[in-house]
Amino acid sequence: MAINAAKLQASLQQFVANASNVQGASIVSPDGLALATSLPGGMDEERVAAMSAAMLSLGERIGRELSRGKIDRILVEGDHGYGILTSCTDDAVLLVLADQGAKLGIINLEIKNVMPELQRQLGGTAQPLSI
Amino acid sequence: MEIMRIVVTGPVGAGKSTFIRTISEIEVVDTDRKATDETADLKAQTTVAMDFGRLQFGPNVALHLYGTPGQERFDFMWDILIRKAHAFILLVGSHRPQDFRAARRILAFMRYRTKIPMLIALSHSDIPNSWAEEDIAIALGYPSPHNRPPIVRVNALDQSSVASTIVALIETYAQEQAKQLNSIGGKL
Numbered sequence: 001m002a003i004n005a006a007k008l009q010a011s012l013q014q015f016v017a018n019a020s021n022v023q024g025a026s027i028v029s030p031d032g033l034a035l036a037t038s039l040p041g042g043m044d045e046e047r048v049a050a051m052s053a054a055m056l057s058l059g060e061r062i063g064r065e066l067s068r069g070k071i072d073r074i075l076v077e078g079d080h081g082y083g084i085l086t087s088c089t090d091d092a093v094l095l096v097l098a099d100q101g102a103k104l105g106i107i108n109l110e111i112k113n114v115m116p117e118l119q120r121q122l123g124g125t126a127q128p129l130s131i
Numbered sequence: 132m133e134i135m136r137i138v139v140t141g142p143v144g145a146g147k148s149t150f151i152r153t154i155s156e157i158e159v160v161d162t163d164r165k166a167t168d169e170t171a172d173l174k175a176q177t178t179v180a181m182d183f184g185r186l187q188f189g190p191n192v193a194l195h196l197y198g199t200p201g202q203e204r205f206d207f208m209w210d211i212l213i214r215k216a217h218a219f220i221l222l223v224g225s226h227r228p229q230d231f232r233a234a235r236r237i238l239a240f241m242r243y244r245t246k247i248p249m250l251i252a253l254s255h256s257d258i259p260n261s262w263a264e265e266d267i268a269i270a271l272g273y274p275s276p277h278n279r280p281p282i283v284r285v286n287a288l289d290q291s292s293v294a295s296t297i298v299a300l301i302e303t304y305a306q307e308q309a310k311q312l313n314s315i316g317g318k319l
Contacts (some may be wrong), residue, residue, distance in 0.1 A: 012253075029167050030164040030165060030179070031164040031165060031166050031168065031170075031177055031313075032164075032179050032202070032205065033167060033168055033181055033204075033206055037267075047204065047207065050179070050207070051207060052205040053164065053179045053180075054162070054179050054180035054200075054205065054207075054208055055180075057162035057163075057164060057179045057180050058162060058180045061162060065160070071265070091167075101177045120259060131247050131312045
């Protein structure tokens with residue numbers, strides 16, 4: 001099934017607009033290319049995608065070498081908010097940026113809710129975070 | 132035990148990951164991912180964060196080798212890795228003149244941040260139509276033979292070739308150290 005990039009982009013934008021405390025989101029390929037993005041102004045989608053891929057591959061490596069198993073999620077928590085990387089399909093990873101007021105449980109639930117739709121559009125099936 | 136950190140950088144497909152895999156004593160920590168951009172025409176897998184290898188160099192020195200990703204979108208990794216490096220190698224494929232510009236940009240990026248010793252290593256120089264050393268030096272912005280970093284040829288697949296490149300880098304490093312010591316000595 002072909003991927004409708006515009007529709008994917010629209011779904012992502014809708015997610016960012018509707019989910020509370022979410023400031024931006026991006027779907028990236030494991031080698032660091034953006035597939036769809038809806039990011040706050042001033043963030044370069046190319047850099048965001050590359051950083052997500054680098055983070056993810058190191059995280060996955062930690063999972064393997066330090067016996068943590070398959071990685072489901074990578075969370076970066078700063079005093080200005082969260083960056084959460086979640087596996088989407090074999091060929092895509094979802095990055096969500098949330099502000100410091102976000103409740104982690106709600107954000108996780110929002111991600112879980114939007115995931116099937118994104119996966120359907122990307123034409124993949126749910127996979128643990130392995131790339 | 133002293134640790135010396137060496138960064139191996141250069142454009143996509145120069146052989147950075149291979150270089151580190153060839154010489155490392157430990158199993159290399161790689162972060163290879165399937166390439167989906169124009170890199171895919173060149174190779175199936177590409178480094179997205181870093182490669183890490185280790186090499187014991189004499190009884191008291193351990194070398195930590197860090198390989199960077201080649202694509203410019205990963206330049207934040209170049210920055211992270213070069214910050215704590217003692218010396219770096221710019222690996223350039225002599226058969227890909229279209230990448231010399233990228234190599235020059237990497238060089239400028241590193242030089243803007245640090246003045247640590249470096250050398251240029253030319254890989255793939257056995258391939259027909261690969262450029263001559265002198266021409267590559269000029270293409271990389273070193274027209275004068277008197278004022279350029281050492282340039283060596285390397286076969287990234289050959290352990291002794293990679294080892295002699297590292298020895299050459301350490302010699303350069305030692306010379307720079309001696310020069311600095313002398314200049315301090317001169318002032319006293």
